[in-house]
Amino acid sequence: MFDVGARRDVSLAPPPRAAAAAAPLLDVAGLTKRYVTRDGTLTALDAVSFGVAPGEFVSVIGPSGCGKSTLFNIIGGLVGGYEGRVAVAGASIDGPHAAIGMVFQEESTFPWRTVQENVAFPLEIAGVPKPERLARAAHFVALVGLAGFERRHPAELSGGMRQRVSIARTLAATPEILLMDEPFAALDEQTRVLLGDKVLKIQQELQQTTLLITHNLTEAVQLSDRVIVMTYRPGRIKRIVDIDLPHPRDSDVVGSDRFGRYVAEIWHDLREEATRGIEDSEAQARRGGPAA
Amino acid sequence: MNDASLRASPWPARAVGAGSLVALVAIVEALLRAGVVNRFVIPLPSDVLAAIPRVVAEENVLRRFVQTTQEMLWAALLLALVGVAAGVALHRYRMLKLACETWIGAFAAAPIVLAYPLFLVIFGRSAATIVAIGFCAGLPAVILKTTEGLGATRAVLVDVGRSFRLTPRQQFRLILLPAALPTIFVGFRLGLIFAMINIVGVEFLINFGGLGQLINEMAERYDLPGTYAAILFVVLASVLFFDVTERIERWARRT
Numbered sequence: 001m002f003d004v005g006a007r008r009d010v011s012l013a014p015p016p017r018a019a020a021a022a023a024p025l026l027d028v029a030g031l032t033k034r035y036v037t038r039d040g041t042l043t044a045l046d047a048v049s050f051g052v053a054p055g056e057f058v059s060v061i062g063p064s065g066c067g068k069s070t071l072f073n074i075i076g077g078l079v080g081g082y083e084g085r086v087a088v089a090g091a092s093i094d095g096p097h098a099a100i101g102m103v104f105q106e107e108s109t110f111p112w113r114t115v116q117e118n119v120a121f122p123l124e125i126a127g128v129p130k131p132e133r134l135a136r137a138a139h140f141v142a143l144v145g146l147a148g149f150e151r152r153h154p155a156e157l158s159g160g161m162r163q164r165v166s167i168a169r170t171l172a173a174t175p176e177i178l179l180m181d182e183p184f185a186a187l188d189e190q191t192r193v194l195l196g197d198k199v200l201k202i203q204q205e206l207q208q209t210t211l212l213i214t215h216n217l218t219e220a221v222q223l224s225d226r227v228i229v230m231t232y233r234p235g236r237i238k239r240i241v242d243i244d245l246p247h248p249r250d251s252d253v254v255g256s257d258r259f260g261r262y263v264a265e266i267w268h269d270l271r272e273e274a275t276r277g278i279e280d281s282e283a284q285a286r287r288g289g290p291a292a
Numbered sequence: 293m294n295d296a297s298l299r300a301s302p303w304p305a306r307a308v309g310a311g312s313l314v315a316l317v318a319i320v321e322a323l324l325r326a327g328v329v330n331r332f333v334i335p336l337p338s339d340v341l342a343a344i345p346r347v348v349a350e351e352n353v354l355r356r357f358v359q360t361t362q363e364m365l366w367a368a369l370l371l372a373l374v375g376v377a378a379g380v381a382l383h384r385y386r387m388l389k390l391a392c393e394t395w396i397g398a399f400a401a402a403p404i405v406l407a408y409p410l411f412l413v414i415f416g417r418s419a420a421t422i423v424a425i426g427f428c429a430g431l432p433a434v435i436l437k438t439t440e441g442l443g444a445t446r447a448v449l450v451d452v453g454r455s456f457r458l459t460p461r462q463q464f465r466l467i468l469l470p471a472a473l474p475t476i477f478v479g480f481r482l483g484l485i486f487a488m489i490n491i492v493g494v495e496f497l498i499n500f501g502g503l504g505q506l507i508n509e510m511a512e513r514y515d516l517p518g519t520y521a522a523i524l525f526v527v528l529a530s531v532l533f534f535d536v537t538e539r540i541e542r543w544a545r546r547t
Contacts, residue, residue, distance in 0.1 A: 076455055077454075077455075078451055078454055096454055096455050096456070097457075098457065100455075101455070102452075102455040104448050104451065104452065106446070106448040107448075108449060108451075108452050110449065110452075110470070112470045112471070112473070112545055113470075121456070121466075122456055124466075125456055125458065125462065125466075173456065
């Protein structure tokens with residue numbers, strides 16, 4: 001079911017521009033998603049198109065209600081009934097695909113399994129014998145910095161550690177594309193920045209193609225080669241910003257002037273959309289409907 | 293004492309539990325001796341303890357204990373098989389759940405033991421009648437808690453399974469069932485409580501079988517210490533079953 005063979009060669013990440021120039025591994029073309037509500041048809045996504053090159057780290061950022069989670073679920077194959085096309089390495093996909101590994105916003109470890117058993121889960125499904133899968137799981141547990149916690153249960157870990165278990169579990173399936181939906185949303189700012197470091201290190205070490213859905217500006221700039229800015233409802237691509245910060249990168253970059261300029265530039269685009277989102281929520285609340 | 297230290301050594305908690313029980317018995321003994329409570333209604337706890345060897349020697353307690361335990365075991369097996377399967381079916385088929393959940397809930401509150409003449413007509417004056425009534429009494433709790441446990445599985449865990457492309461069978465075995473297991477066992481224990489109460493009650497009512505019949509005979513003789521001593525054996529059987537279910541639950545969670 002999964003390619004659980006050897007990992008791809010480990011080397012430093014290529015310059016982002018070079019990665020962006022390569023043929024996209026993930027291709028999203030003309031994605032439109034509409035929901036029928038009691039107030040009429042709601043267009044969550046409208047003609048969204050972008051590509052993610054092999055080894056590239058791309059973030060999608062936008063205000064609440066811009067369809068980020070819908071985009072995550074469509075690319076992950078959990079939501080159907082859309083117009084447009086999602087393709088991996090040129091082949092259209094429909095439904096969950098072995099090439100895409102998903103990390104969810106909500107805490108998603110299995111509480112009845114130990115850390116190691118959680119991480120070994122995709123290998124168990126793939127039919128890898130127990131001693132081998134536990135050994136491989138130990139490798140991914142160490143990769144996310146949780147060596148020594150293999151026999152602990154999620155209830156014994158902090159929120160940040162549990163999210164790292166989720167990331168390790170997804171990586172253990174060796175997906176070609178790592179798809180993450182605000183995985184650090186529930187964490188405090190310091191933990192978020194430090195976990196960002198960890199994710200970046202793993203991404204660079206594994207040359208992992210990654211698409212991150214987030215609403216956090218610093219996280220998007222810290223981690224990404226490109227940031228896709230979405231408009232508020234309907235979700236359209238407003239702008240794509242290339243982040244030309246040096247690699248390998250860590251959280252020290254947060255203090256640099258260039259980092260600040262990128263954040264200011266993206267915030268300039270985002271502010272208008274976020275304001276529209278808040279105004280829309282308030283208008284709906286005044287009408288007695290659900291807030292956006 | 294915090295949770296971690298309690299997990300490391302449960303003995304202090306057990307000592308407090310046993311101590312509180314001894315204290316309660318001592319209070320009852322004192323109230324009876326002081327004449328606050330009538331000794332012709334409730335016997336002295338010391339007399340009950342003294343009656344145990346007599347009841348064991350003269351009333352064939354071991355055979356009766358085994359008989360009641362066997363009836364419980366059959367009821368428990370049927371509850372596990374039929375109750376959990378029915379709960380899964382209700383979870384799986386929404387129409388079935390909408391159609392049946394309410395009356396199964398009402399069935400849980402029904403005094404099924406009062407329908408014992410019907411069961412006597414169907415199964416005769418036999419252990420089958422007792423097992424059937426115990427099973428029927430415990431069934432709604434197992435069905436409802438199984439359905440509740442499966443339905444309460446967090447959607448994100450199901451999505452994790454979908455993202456790993458699990459088959460429906462794998463989704464059930466690897467995610468839904470383990471997630472629901474604690475709630476299923478709560479239902480199973482509740483079902484066992486109802487089954488036990490009804491099994492002993494029917495043994496008492498139809499004067500057949502194990503410990504319930506013994507309690508009936510002792511009560512007929514107005515042997516109050518003997519009656520309460522026999523009730524202690526029912527409590528012992530109950531403790532035994534709860535201990536076994538806890539061990540099964542721990543094993544099931546590990547595997």
